[in-house]
Every structure is written in C-alpha cells, then in structure tokens.
Amino acid sequence: MTFGQQPQGNGNPFGQPQYGQNQQPYAQSPYTQNNYGQPQYGYAPNGTATMNAQTAYSYEQVQQAQRASVTKAYGEMTIGLIITAVVAVFTQMTGAYVAFISATGLIGFFLFAIVQVGLALYLGARIMTISSTAARVMFYVYAALMGFTLSSIFIVYQLSDIGIALGMCALFFLVLTMFSLTTKFDMLKLGPILMVGLIVLIISQLVLMFIPGVGEATRIICAIGLVLFAGMTMYDAQATRALFAHYESQGPEMIRKISIVCALNLYLDFVNMFLYILQLFGSRD
Incomplete structure (x- = not known):
C-alpha cells in the first residue's frame, strides 16, 4: 500500500509502500534453487527429508510441518488485515485522518508514507537479528498505519462499493492461493518478469x-495492476512454501520470523488487489 527473504514491490495508487524489503522488487528468494528454479531439499541417506543435522523425519511429517507453517503465515496476514480494517473504520468515525491532513498538508501525507516505507524496510533488513515478537509487533504497527491511511477511501467511495470490492478481492485471493499451492507450474520462474512489470507500473x-x-488511461493502468498483483499473489504463495522448506531446519524461532515476513508480503498483495478492484468498479464521489 509488498525481505534475506523474498520479493519486493513498491507503491500503490494511494502512495502506499509495496514491498519494503532489503532486496530488489520481486527478486528471487534466498532459498537454494537448482537450474530449473525449483527449491532444493536435503535428504538423509535413507530417503527421508532432513529437518536438522541430528533428526530425520518422514516425508509425511515434513509435509505436515510445512502446511502448518504456511497456515501460520496466512493467519498472521489475516490478523494484519483485521487490524487495518478496524483502524480504518475507527479513523473514519473520528475524522482523525482528515484532521491530520488538514493540519499538516502534503508534508504530513508524504511524511506518513515515508514512515510506513521505513518501517517495512527496517523489518526486512533486521528480520534475521530481531526477535519474532519484535517482528510481529512491527508488522501489526505497520498494519495499523496502513489502516489510518486507507480510511481515506471512505471519503472517496461509497460503503457498498468498498464492501463489494473487499468481497471480490477475498474470493480472488483465495482462488489464486489455492491454485498456486496445488499447480505444478513454477511461479518462481516469473520473478524477473513481475519485477519489471512492477517498475513499469509504478513509473506509469x-x-x-x-x-x-x-x-x-488510469483504468487501463488499474487493470494491469490487478493482473500484476494476481501474479504476485501466486508468486508469494509458492515462495512462502519454499521459504519454510528452506528455513525449517533452523528451529521454531526462525519459522516464526519467516511467517511474519511472508505474512507482510501476502498482506500487501491483498491490499493492492483490493485497491485496484475498488478503483476499477467503484463509483468515485
């Protein structure tokens, strides 16, 4: 309104940061890959996947652990979206955002945006050194700041349009996620294409x-942005699974950190798809 981690992006129609990470937008994730872009997994001599240097687990156990980790990332994303929605509604009811912009003007608008970008960048750069609790708190703060800014949509669009766009986005996001996690097509190969598309979108x-x-022309750009972030959603879904597979041997604390980073990426995919849908189908006041 988005990390030694996974792809990034930047910006949406409301000036929100996209992927404030310490890598180039939608560059390939740092997990090990082979020549075909597929993540490589370590296996013990007896054919079982290696979770750590001492203990070998069955393939079923590894798959179950990975599914639980992916579910945790999506759970964190959902909590972030709920925080954003609650803060946005509260801000609109109190008129806090309008009062803030009226008092500070464009300086306040851009300063607020810079704070959001800086928070995302810091989270991406320090994720390997800070605790999982600190990372989670930063993510929730970021979601709250996003909600404060997104309260402006209540001024521009009717409540019915916002509700319809939110429902469409949720359904769209669910379908894309299920498809990307079940298909054999490797979305990770499309990282460079998505990165170029994102840069062109921002410049446009x-x-x-x-x-x-x-x-x-704006509607055309919004349509392109929606398609682009649909691709990013599928990319991030597969990258989330691959990141957990890569870091699973480093213990529960690392898994919790990775879940926050992946949640932030998925969260930003959802928010930007929602905004593009709202701009395409909503009636501006």
Whole structure:
C-alpha cells in the first residue's frame, strides 16, 4: 500500500509502500534453487527429508510441518488485515485522518508514507537479528498505519462499493492461493518478469499523476495492476512454501520470523488487489 527473504514491490495508487524489503522488487528468494528454479531439499541417506543435522523425519511429517507453517503465515496476514480494517473504520468515525491532513498538508501525507516505507524496510533488513515478537509487533504497527491511511477511501467511495470490492478481492485471493499451492507450474520462474512489470507500473502511475484528463488511461493502468498483483499473489504463495522448506531446519524461532515476513508480503498483495478492484468498479464521489 509488498525481505534475506523474498520479493519486493513498491507503491500503490494511494502512495502506499509495496514491498519494503532489503532486496530488489520481486527478486528471487534466498532459498537454494537448482537450474530449473525449483527449491532444493536435503535428504538423509535413507530417503527421508532432513529437518536438522541430528533428526530425520518422514516425508509425511515434513509435509505436515510445512502446511502448518504456511497456515501460520496466512493467519498472521489475516490478523494484519483485521487490524487495518478496524483502524480504518475507527479513523473514519473520528475524522482523525482528515484532521491530520488538514493540519499538516502534503508534508504530513508524504511524511506518513515515508514512515510506513521505513518501517517495512527496517523489518526486512533486521528480520534475521530481531526477535519474532519484535517482528510481529512491527508488522501489526505497520498494519495499523496502513489502516489510518486507507480510511481515506471512505471519503472517496461509497460503503457498498468498498464492501463489494473487499468481497471480490477475498474470493480472488483465495482462488489464486489455492491454485498456486496445488499447480505444478513454477511461479518462481516469473520473478524477473513481475519485477519489471512492477517498475513499469509504478513509473506509469507517477506519470499519470501529473497529466490531467487521463481517466481511461488510469483504468487501463488499474487493470494491469490487478493482473500484476494476481501474479504476485501466486508468486508469494509458492515462495512462502519454499521459504519454510528452506528455513525449517533452523528451529521454531526462525519459522516464526519467516511467517511474519511472508505474512507482510501476502498482506500487501491483498491490499493492492483490493485497491485496484475498488478503483476499477467503484463509483468515485
């Protein structure tokens, strides 16, 4: 409104940061890959997957542990979205965002955006050194800040349009996630393409901000952005699973950290898809 981790992005139509990580947007994740872009797994001599240097687990146990980890990441993402929604509604009811912008003007708007970007960048850069509790708190704070900013959509769009866009986004996100986690197609190979697409999208939006009377062009850009973030959602779903497979031997604390990073990426995919859907189908006031 997005890490030694996984792909990044930057920016949405409301000036929100996308993927404030310490790598290039949607670069390949740091887990080990082979020549075909597939994550490599370590196996013990008897054919069982190795969870750590001392203990070998069955393939079924490894798969079960990975599913639990992926579920944890999506759970953290859901909590972040709930925090954003609650803060956005509360901010709109109290008029806090309007009062803030009225008092600070564009300086306050850009300063607030910089704080959000900085928080995401710090989380991405320090995830391997800070505790999982600190990472979780930072993610929740980021979600709250996003909610404060997103309260502005209640000024621009009708409540019914916001509800419809949210429902469409949730269904779209669920379908994309299920497809990406069950298909044999490797979305991780598309990382460079998604990165280039994201850069072009950001530049296009910045240019259109300074060109009056380009309503139809804006809708085209929104449609492209929706398709792009659909691809990013599938990419991040597969990257989440691969990251857990790579770091599972480093203990529960590392798994908790990775779950926060993956949750932030998925969270930003959801928020940006929601905003593009809202701009495409919502009636602006």
